[in-house]
Amino acid sequence: MAPPAAVPDFMLEFASFLLKSNSLRFGVFTLASGKQSSYYIDLRVLPSFPAYFRLAINALKGTVTKNVGQFDTLASVPTSGLVFGSALAYEMSKPFIYARKESKGYGTGKTIEGFLKAGSKVVVVDDVATTGTSVSSAVDIIRANGAIVEDVVALVDRHEGANERLKKIGVRLHAVAGINDIVSALYKAGLIDENALESVMKQMAAKGEYETD
Ligand SMILES: O=P(O)(O)OC[C@H]1O[C@H](OP(=O)(O)OP(=O)(O)O)[C@H](O)[C@@H]1O
Numbered sequence: 001m002a003p004p005a006a007v008p009d010f011m012l013e014f015a016s017f018l019l020k021s022n023s024l025r026f027g028v029f030t031l032a033s034g035k036q037s038s039y040y041i042d043l044r045v046l047p048s049f050p051a052y053f054r055l056a057i058n059a060l061k062g063t064v065t066k067n068v069g070q071f072d073t074l075a076s077v078p079t080s081g082l083v084f085g086s087a088l089a090y091e092m093s094k095p096f097i098y099a100r101k102e103s104k105g106y107g108t109g110k111t112i113e114g115f116l117k118a119g120s121k122v123v124v125v126d127d128v129a130t131t132g133t134s135v136s137s138a139v140d141i142i143r144a145n146g147a148i149v150e151d152v153v154a155l156v157d158r159h160e161g162a163n164e165r166l167k168k169i170g171v172r173l174h175a176v177a178g179i180n181d182i183v184s185a186l187y188k189a190g191l192i193d194e195n196a197l198e199s200v201m202k203q204m205a206a207k208g209e210y211e212t213d
């Protein structure tokens, strides 16, 4: 009998790609929240590699299917979130909307783009969750427009307070991968050294002002 096909290790494949493509970099970075970070994950490069983009969209779909019950609409946060949210909505045959951080001040001046039915159940999708500020403001805007939001899905959770921040507003965060899973897989495979691993662990430990538990 032929040996069973090897089970692909998603985490190692995904993490190795992030490193090889320079999407995961170590250094000194300023984040959207103004925080300093010893590393950065630039998932904006993923759509330039269709096989890995598909891997990411399938993983997001799996995370939604496993963790979220029935829902009506997927929503994203501009800019990077849009790329993933719209591909996921297409893949799952779900309606898609997005919540602007602020009105453009011209055109329709709307903060919600797309058709949002009052009372519908919306799942918010973003690429990276750090402090959770971006997704929680999208949740606020969507709720202010009459819809229900109980779940946020991200490709990567940096474990820097997003979960706690969302919990406070009654929202669950589901991530395809935690940064700890990513760097652990890379370290075990000998692809990063102890210094890189430690720098991520220190970053996680210093959650800052959003740490609540
Ligand atoms: O959890 P937070 O602390 O809010 O940080 C995460 C957010 O930061 C990034 O967006 P950014 O503001 O860089 O904008 P972009 O998507 O337009 O690149 C990322 O795409 C998330 O939306």
Ligand SMILES: O=C(O)c1cc(=O)[nH]c(=O)[nH]1
Pocket: 030, 031, 032, 033, 039, 040, 041, 042, 043, 128, 129, 130, 131, 158
């Ligand atoms: O917090 C952020 O702004 C952020 C962190 C990160 O690793 N990647 C990203 O795109 N944004």
